Amino acid sequence: MNRVVLGLSYDGHDFEGWQTQPHGRTVQDRLSKAIEAIAHDTVSIVCAGRTDTGVHARQQVVHFDSAVERPLTAWVKGVNNGLPPTISVKGAKLLDPEFHARFSAVSRTYRYYFYSSPVRDPFKRFMTWVHYPLDLQAMRSASACLLGTHDFSAFRASQCQAASPVRTLHAMNLFEETDHCYFEIQGNAFLHHMVRNLMGSLMEVGLGRQPVNWLKQVLESKNRSLAAKTYPAQGLSLWKIEYPEQYGIQDLFS
Template identity: 35%
Template sequence: MRVLVNISYNGRDFSGFQYQHDYRTVQGTIEKQLKRMHKTFVRIHASSRTDAGVHALNQYFHFDTEIDLPPEKWKFILNRAMPKDILINDVSIAADDFHSRFDAKGKTYRYKVYTGEKNPFYDGLKTHYPYKLDISKMKEAMAPFIGTHDFTTFSSAKAEITNKVRTITAFEVTETPDGYEFTITGTGFLYNMVRVLTAYVLECGRGIRTPDTLNMIAAKDRTVIPKTAPAEGLYLEKVWYEKL
């Protein structure tokens, strides 16, 4: 039986989603509980992997089990065993050939920035960017990203994937009472891509960089955008599937 789980978590005190020996991770925390239940190791397969300090509002993973429990019972048992920074939102039974990662059609990320004075209550939850920002300049920088492009310039230099072509279907910025929130949806994202895009847009909004997005894309050169926005402002907001 294949069990599909939807979770949220506060990534502030995790060293990312993916299991790491001797480090606290979301995957390691969940697999530890499943091992207690099954008396043997159970691997979970996630829709995506988040970095240290990155949060998730709506993320999926699946695992296979011989324990026959109804979804609501799985949800209750798992939530009871989870630490305070992980929440099991929903559990369902998936088709045997469903895969959380390979069946995903796209993802939406949200990046939260606050301006003005530093607020200790936002620590780990929003990025402090204490500068005046021009929203029109940010929108000018963001608009050309819509479509299919090679995002080499806007990915981590550590990315080992050869094909860096991705499709962005939406990229928006909204003003909040204390700053701005950016939402971006695409078919897939390269390592650190959302954070590099955000760093670029913020510099355009601040006025220390002129919006020149198409030329930046065409350059296919990571060194022209050297900064990466901090992890704490990033949230995996939604994973898109055809039938969910």
């Protein structure tokens, strides 16, 4: 069996998340059909991180096993021929069976894009619109308490299936561009809706509705009902999956 590893990018607007569903309107469903057309067999695809409905991926990594011999170009161009324009295989490689798209990853990086403006901009469809001005420095200060290892139950969706709510955030930075901003968040793993729930609470601070130290109190409470609402999906992108250098995963996206 060959372990085939693919690097993907996709626009999540038209999909109900990554994971396969009976109705077939997911990224995994569309990718499986395109791969099976090349493999002439069924495949079981494993991804680095499952994205929710409407969430995008700049760098998603998947693997599957296949007994057929195909040139790497078939796993890229051939599979892309069977995909909609909103999903693209960026690269392919063969790796030893010890590689696992999910369990070999050492960290994951998400970005949440947003902009503040009196009116909505239709060209910013990958960002979340905030009607009122934001205190970005207050948001930076509030986010500092999230770094490190914590119980993130206060920012965990009720349907989350993770065995433990404990996660480690390695970095969380707010960047300002000319007409938009984004948080870049790197962690070992993330709970269901965790980033969007964090953004909802950070926005409460940025809008002046809550003080800077409120976020730390919510985190320590481990109580989801004390945190703010889940923020929209369109601003969130799975930005990068980090692996040990020996696997050369970044080559898939170069």
